Amino acid sequence: MTTARITVDPGFVVGPVRRRTFGSFVEHLGRSVYTGIHEPAHPSADDGGSRTDVLELVRELGVSTVRYPGGNFVSSYRWEDGVGPREQRPVRLDLAWHSAEPNTFGLDEFMRWCVKAGVEPMMAINLGTRGITEALDILEYCNVAGGTAVSEQRRRNGAERPYGVKMWCLGNELDGPWQVGHKTAHEYGRLAAEVGRAMRMVDPDLELVACGSSNTGMPTFGEWERVVLTETYDVVDLISAHAYYWEEDGDLGSFLASAVDMDEFIAGVTATADAVGAAKKTDKKIHVSFDEWNVWYQTRAESKVPEGADWPVAPVLLEDRYNVADAVVVGNLLISLLRHTDRVHSASLAQLVNVIAPIMTEPGGPSWRQTTFHPFALTARHAKGDVLRVSVSSETYDTARFGAVPVIDAVATHDEETSEITVFAVNRSVGDATRVAVDLRAFGDGSVIEALELSNPDLTWHATAEDSTSVLPKPLADVKVESGRLTAVLPPVSWAMIRISTA
Structure with a gap:
């Protein structure tokens, strides 16, 4: 058995843990809304x-913000369709x-749901088929x-009373040719700048x-x-990463x-943002909103959308069943987000219910926690205070995608x-x-x-409505602290959380 050494020091602060x-x-995709969060007959x-x-x-999951209503959906969405009497x-x-x-769940229902869930709404606006006027209308409606x-x-x-929404996404993935209203970087940048300036005339304190x-595989990544x-620097606060x-x-x-790729993605986006800031001779920093991230098996049958004359309401789409290995990766991606807390100021696990989600439901039936639920919930609950940059000395292993990679990855928080x-x-x-x-x-x-x-010897185990509890986080055996040194043994393919009192 090899030993990895981790050093934790209160002097190495990255930044605060951001809720x-x-x-x-x-x-509004698949069963995320209908029979997910909203099912009047349940x-x-x-x-x-x-x-x-x-x-x-x-x-219980500890979600802080929820981005709504998309995603790709927003790029042709008319928000006015989802307010007022349902029968109309x-x-x-x-x-x-x-x-x-069907628009039976819309903006007002979502805002009421946020209050019940205790989360902050993060609104996305349609810049695929719409522009300044429609953006100002929804801002006026909300605020x-x-x-x-x-x-x-x-x-x-x-x-x-107004909803007081602070965070607004200026469109979604408009670099993608699959997006309704797909634009070049210059076209989108000009539109986003114009819309953002107009929105700030209503409320200068918005976060845009x-x-x-x-994704990083786009041919325009970096240049986009x-x-x-270059167009929006003076107007926006963050740039999204998916x-x-x-x-x-x-x-x-x-x-x-996979967290190696996330680390490199964040580094690339922030380097580009800082280069634009340097060219503009400004001290302002643009930070990252990593507002879509997750494990997603895109080639599986449930990820294929309907075709032809079939336009169903709330079809089964993107309903991945997550296994133990997926949960370990999700936990590692959270480690990456935390260690970049100086530049990643917001993040959104995509998505919340049924659609590539930690929570699953059956129409009219039960709900249950997927494997990925647990590392997210425990990290959200116990990551407090400051994020510390830890030193990790570990054996490596060879990968086809990333070359030699450390066996152990970790981050720590200090309250x-x-x-x-x-320590995660x-x-x-x-x-x-x-x-x-x-x-x-x-x-x-x-x-x-x-x-x-x-962890689990069967990495393919996944939760079901009938069995969601056979594999849960369990006590890590033989953890000891002596004279300021902690030792523990992590099983293969595992995620771990160790809480230590120094009082």
Whole structure:
């Protein structure tokens, strides 16, 4: 058994733990909304049609923000269709996912759901088929107290007080030719700048997110960010990053190292943003909103959209069943997001319910937690205070995609108020347990509060409605702290969380 050495020191602060790192995403896609968060006929439904069993799981998951209503869906969405009396709302074709959108759940229902779930809304606006006027209308509807045509419409629809939405995404993935209203970087950058300036005339304190590349494989990646930020730098606060990771051709080793790709993606986007800032001779920094990230098996049958004359309402789409290896990767991607907390100021796990999601439901039936639920919920609950940059000395293994990669990856957080350190770590080794020796002497002595790990000899195990509890985070055995040195053994392909008190 090899030993990896991790050094944790309170002097190596990256930045604060940001609650918005633990955001998620609800899109009008598949069963995310209908029979996901909203199912009026469900036995658990409240008087607004929200599934209360799902609301309980969302709160347990620890989600901080929810991005809505898309995603690809937003690029042809007319938000006005989803407000007012339900019986008067039109059914529309959703071109993004070849579905029919009944609009029985819309902006007002979403805002009420956010209050119940205890999350901050993060709104995306349509810059695929629309522009300044429509953006100002939805902003007025959401944020103006009253006395104007659109704000009074909201009040007539039952929301006396404004919603006060602070975060706004200026479109979605408009670099992609699959997107309704696909644009060049210059076309999009000009439009986003114009829309952003107009929105700031209503509220100068909005937080605006420009569209970055839809993935690093796009031929325009890098150049897209440069051109878009050249147009929008003075107007926006963040630029989006989107990335999905999945196992290909049985290459488990590369899949387990997906966080290496996320690290490089963040570094590339921030370097480009800083280069634009330097060219503009400004001290302002543009940060990253990693508002779509997850594991997604895009070649599976459930990821194929309907075709032809078939325009179903809420079809089964993108309903991946996540296994143990997927959960370890999700936990590792959260480690990456945390260690970049100085530049990643917001992130959204895509998505929340049913669609590539940690929470699954059956129409009229139960809801349950997928394997990926657990590392997200535990990280969201226990990452507090400051993120610390840790030193990791580990054996490496060879991957087809990334070359030599450390077997152990880790990050730590330190909460001065509670004198608590939390170490999050993964063992990427497919076959071997690895001993970790964590040097905590900079904090003095310490004691273990809690140590959990998620692993299973069967990496393909996934939760179902009938069995969602056979594989859960369990106590990590034989964790010891002596004279400021912690030792533990991480099983192969595992995610772990160790909480230490230094009080």
